[in-house]
Amino acid sequence: xxxxxLLTKIDxxxxxxxxxxxxxxxxxxxxxxNNIKFYSRYKMEETLFRLxxxxxxxxxxxxxxxxxxxxxxxxxxxxxxxxxxxxxxxxISQLGPLIGKGKESDVYGCMDDNGNVYAAKxxxxxxxxxxxxxxxxxIIGERGHxxxxxxxxxxxxxxxxxxxxxxxxxxxxxxPIGYNRHIIIMSYLRGKxxxxxxxxxxxxxxxKRIIKQLKIIYKKGxxxxxxxxxxxxxxxxxxxxxxxxxxxxxxxxxxxxNLLLERDIENVCNYFxxxxxxxxxxxxxxxxxxxx
Ligand SMILES: Nc1ncnc2c1ncn2[C@@H]1O[C@H](COP(=O)(O)OP(=O)(O)OP(=O)(O)O)[C@@H](O)[C@H]1O
Ligand SMILES: [Mg+2]
Numbered sequence: 001x002x003x004x005x006l007l008t009k010i011d012x013x014x015x016x017x018x019x020x021x022x023x024x025x026x027x028x029x030x031x032x033x034n035n036i037k038f039y040s041r042y043k044m045e046e047t048l049f050r051l052x053x054x055x056x057x058x059x060x061x062x063x064x065x066x067x068x069x070x071x072x073x074x075x076x077x078x079x080x081x082x083x084x085x086x087x088x089x090x091x092i093s094q095l096g097p098l099i100g101k102g103k104e105s106d107v108y109g110c111m112d113d114n115g116n117v118y119a120a121k122x123x124x125x126x127x128x129x130x131x132x133x134x135x136x137x138x139i140i141g142e143r144g145h146x147x148x149x150x151x152x153x154x155x156x157x158x159x160x161x162x163x164x165x166x167x168x169x170x171x172x173x174x175x176p177i178g179y180n181r182h183i184i185i186m187s188y189l190r191g192k193x194x195x196x197x198x199x200x201x202x203x204x205x206x207x208k209r210i211i212k213q214l215k216i217i218y219k220k221g222x223x224x225x226x227x228x229x230x231x232x233x234x235x236x237x238x239x240x241x242x243x244x245x246x247x248x249x250x251x252x253x254x255x256x257x258n259l260l261l262e263r264d265i266e267n268v269c270n271y272f273x274x275x276x277x278x279x280x281x282x283x284x285x286x287x288x289x290x291x292x
Pocket of ligand 1 (some may be wrong): 099100101102103104105106107119121174186187188189190191192193231232234241244245246247248
């Protein structure tokens with residue numbers, strides 16, 4: 001990945017300039033040179049020199065239409081800041097290939113110093129899709145300026161916290177390793193999404209395993225996935241499963257909790273019925289969730 005290479009070309013002064021723009025972006029999308037100078041606490045000369053360099057490297061976007069020139073970070077710069085922090089904190093040391101592309105994220109393989117392989121999910125909301133932004137609005141509340149930076153950082157935080165919460169239950173959900181800004185690092189299962197699996201040895205066993213886990217997550221974790229289906233369950237050759245993509249989770253006391261839980265269960269039941277001919281009684285399964 002290009003960003004990983006960029007990390008070697010960049011000085012800590014460049015990072016500081018990028019971080020100064022990041023701070024300014026809390027207030028407005030474009031940050032004036034004067035404000036960048038203020039937040040970085042560099043002299044004007046150094047500020048201009050660094051801005052020129054990171055602009056050349058393709059990390060910032062210039063707006064010269066107003067009387068004062070202003071800049072904003074692009075997503076490459078944001079990737080760079082987050083990756084830099086993750087490397088500094090020794091959470092990862094190398095980025096690998098793209099392993100998945102979700103609706104609003106890119107997922108890469110990555111590695112730490114000890115050769116452990118993880119998945120790195122980069123949130124990329126806001127530019128292509130506004131579906132989740134609407135949902136995030138509910139969480140954030142109304143705010144005048146809602147930058148993509150903030151939205152993606154918040155999404156990563158929300159999913160990471162969900163992973164931490166469920167991880168305590170020791171089920172088949174990704175182990176949270178660390179996060180920074182819009183990137184989360186989690187355990188990786190070398191497999192495929194259920195939808196791309198042609199045939200598995202014991203689909204009934206896998207079906208039961210999924211339902212059982214959902215029930216534990218519901219009863220003990222008091223959580224509901226909220227976006228479950230054949231896209232968000234990864235299965236490997238041995239039949240190990242991983243229930244991923246927890247951004248849209250809700251707690252069991254959410255006003256739509258029952259609706260969302262039932263939809264999750266229906267999605268799983270219908271899919272196993274359609275694809276593997278596994279008959280199940282959806283109503284019975286649902287009521288077993290509500291029983292103590
Ligand atoms: N921990 C993981 N192990 C293996 N593969 C993963 C893992 N996390 C994600 N993937 C792969 O990346 C793809 C996209 O991930 P995910 O479903 O979390 O993103 P998304 O659909 O964009 O999420 P969201 O709806 O939150 O924007 C998955 O379908 C899967 O193929
Ligand atoms: Mg997904």
